[in-house]
Amino acid sequence: MLSMDIIAEIRRRHLVSGESISAIARSLKLSRPTVRKHLHSTAKPVYARQQQPSPKLGEFQVTLQAWLNTEQHLPRAQRRTAQRLFEGLQIEGYRGAYDSVQRFVKQWKSVKNGPTTTQAFVPLVFAPGDACQFDWSHEHVEIDGVPQTIKVAHFRLAYSRQMFVAAYPRETQEMVFDAHNRAFAFFGGVPQRVIYDNLKAVVEAILVGKERRFNRRFMAMANHYLFEPVACTPASGWEKGQIENQVGNVREWLFTPMARFASFAALNDWLALRCRELSQREHPTERSQSIAEHFAREQPLLRAFSATFDGYLEQMLRASSTCLVRVDRNRYSVPAEWAGKAVSVRSTATEVLVVAEGAQIAEHARRFGRDQLICDPWHYLSVLEKKPGALRNGAPFVEWDLPAAIQQVRERLLKQPRGDRAFVELLLVAREVGLDALQVACELALECGVVNGSLVMNELRRLTAPARPVQLELPAQLQLRIEPLADCGRYEQLRSGQYVH
Structure with missing residues (x-):
């Protein structure tokens, strides 16, 4: 049943303005019989349906x-x-x-x-390349068979509505840096402004009005990419309403039902692919075109950049006597010569880098559990040189994933007298020539059926010996015209004492 204001408009447009029934029907998206029916209706409708029937439901x-x-x-x-x-x-x-x-x-x-009240807002309009909105959300996924709550970084270009999302195990500042690097690489440029909540990784203090004291390390990233950070008024999510809506949509589109992946890398590759696929949806305000078509017009207006921001958090730590530094409740190894010394540890979203005296001395894939030990066995080789017995029970070597041939040789050598020292000597050579050469040498020794340190070392030396130099061809001027002849009789003269100088 039509409301009285619609009926009044139908009558006014036909009886006063003279519009045709067809024009009124097209304008109001009604059928012509409905328009014709209400041309002579002046009384208030007697029946107004309060509940829509749903017979199939x-x-x-x-x-x-x-x-x-x-x-x-x-x-x-x-x-x-x-x-x-x-x-x-x-x-x-x-x-x-x-x-x-x-x-x-x-x-x-x-x-x-119960009944809800609707709050009124002002529609916002953004120019191409002007603004991007950022927010975090918590989602539930299964990574490598383990259900867990992850943090998802959301980006949305305000003009084209092109979105980008990336998943992380935590919501820390190095994750913020990595998310911006990924987003700007995905967009192919940087907008003029990025709009944020007052998250701690971005804002250190909220001052009067719109004034903020931004985090110094975050401002280093903003200065690198030359964008203006804008912080919203506290508890005013409508100032970045697009990204607030995107959080709910992405949860429905991508994380319901629960997503299952082997690793965060696989999850993020899939999320980037889905962001491109979802850009084929129609634009929310200009429905005749897709989001991808709007983004194609906006992308050239984004500021190009030549290098990504080196987004790490740095702290000075002292390596323990067991050559370990503690980062986020996990322990990572450093080369033995740095035991007991101060080193600089740089944590990124995916790596832990250790720097000393201006050079990188260690690199590990970052772990996010607790009380894990992450060791590089090569860091302890100089300790093994003095204490070869540690090869049997040393934590870095017990779970060392060596090639099968090297592992078999190791097991056999450790059963022999001084076999641990013999294997350490093989490792010292392999540090210079590589594990591939040691693997081949071990395979050759196993084929012979005789495994000892000397035999494997001999094979290793033979495989890594420098190539013999190519025989030189002398020019004709340096060749002997009369070559000396060997005279064995002179040796007999020496024996008889008859040789005369």
């Missing part, structure tokens, strides 16, 4: 209500949207429309939560 209402009652006790991030509930009902055999499910869910929520 009827038998599924019990199932839908049971799902809603169950999921209301779950965290908000794990509850299904009306669209997901509709898809679930289709699996159960429902053949009705989505609108019926949406109305049922809305009515159920209004009964549970």
